[in-house]
Amino acid sequence: MSNSLSVPRPSRKLPRVVCLVGPTSSGKTDLGLQIAKAYNGEIINADSRQIYKGFDIGTGKPKGKRGSFDGQRAFMVEGVPHYLMDFLDPLKTFTVVEWRNKALIAIRGIVRRKHLPIVVGGTGLYIRSLVDNLRFPQVEPQPVMRKAFENKPLEELVRLLLSLDADATQAVDLKNPRRVIRALEVATLTGKPFTQQKKMGKPLIESFQVGIKWPREQLFSRIDNAIDNMLEEGWVEEIRQALKRGIPENAPAMTSIGYRELMKYLKGEESLEQAVALTRQAVHHYAKRQETWFRRDQRIRWCADKNEAMMAVSTWLGIGGLCG
Secondary structure (H helix, E strand, O other), X not given: OOOOOOOOOOOOOOOXXXXXXXXXXXXXXXXXXXXXXXXXXXXXXXXXXXXXOOOOOOOOOOOOEEEEEOOEEEEEEOOEEEEOOOOEOOOOOOOHHHHHHHHHHHHHHHHHOOOXXXXXXXXXXXXHHHHOOEEOOOOOOXXXXXXXXXXXXXXXXXXXXHHHOHHHXXXXXXXXXXXXXXXXXXXXXXXXXXXXXXXXXXXXXXXXXXXXOOOHHHHHHHHHHHHHHHHHHOHHHHHHHHHHOXXXXXXXXXXXXXXXXXXXXXXOOOOHHHHXXXXXXXXXXXXXXXXXHHHOOOOOEEEOOHHHHHHHHHXXXXXXXXXX
8 A cells, every 4th residue: 555645634633534335336345445545545344244254255345364554453455454344253243333433443543543544335324323423222132032033024023113113114224134123122122212212422533425326227237247256256155165164044144135045045945046036136125225225314425436436535635636
């Protein structure tokens, strides 16, 4: 990573952070690397699946390896350090609060090195928890309650949640059983809707959110191409090896979109062609939910391509004319 350009030290007290957001396959990874190389940036992963070790292909994790940068442990990609990536055991859960707290620690370290913090990912709640310093209800996990919920179909859980919290569609991924169960857990124990318990604290960063906006058909085409590439790289074998290592089907890492669908092939419930078709459908639906989530935030600067996004970042940083 070049040291020829350092980001100007901000006069403000709050650290300045670029957040690259948007749906899957919209080009966030490549854009993040380009910005990092241009402005001495270090990247913080905001993808809730790329945090897991050994789950590389199906999560779209950039090709890299664990290493160190300036004395800090990091996942190195093309010389650019990535934090909160490829570090967690597949059996462990990782809450939004944990991510936000660790992201803030990483940001402070990056700022001390006079580099640019760049948050990259499509997990909307991660991004918002950082940008708006969300305060979440302090409710400890309830194993017995969770076990009871896990035995119910997702459709039934969603109906129950919406009966307790009509606004849950705006704040909870209703296709993610873990998110639905957590919202139910909080609402049941506190007697208050989950969405009414998230509060904004005082800002901890000054953020600039930017993303590349693709027409729907082009985005779906990019997603399908990405899935084809993942399959060619050995996605199915990655899942098979995870199962051989004793990672259960209900492990947090194994509930990622695509892994669940391809598992049906490995279990003999669907042909490979059918499982791939289910995977495409699931990822398309996920991308639409991501678009809906991010569309609600009017602060995001949507760009037509990488060049426009680079210029937007350059302007925000006050470094004009460096990106053509």
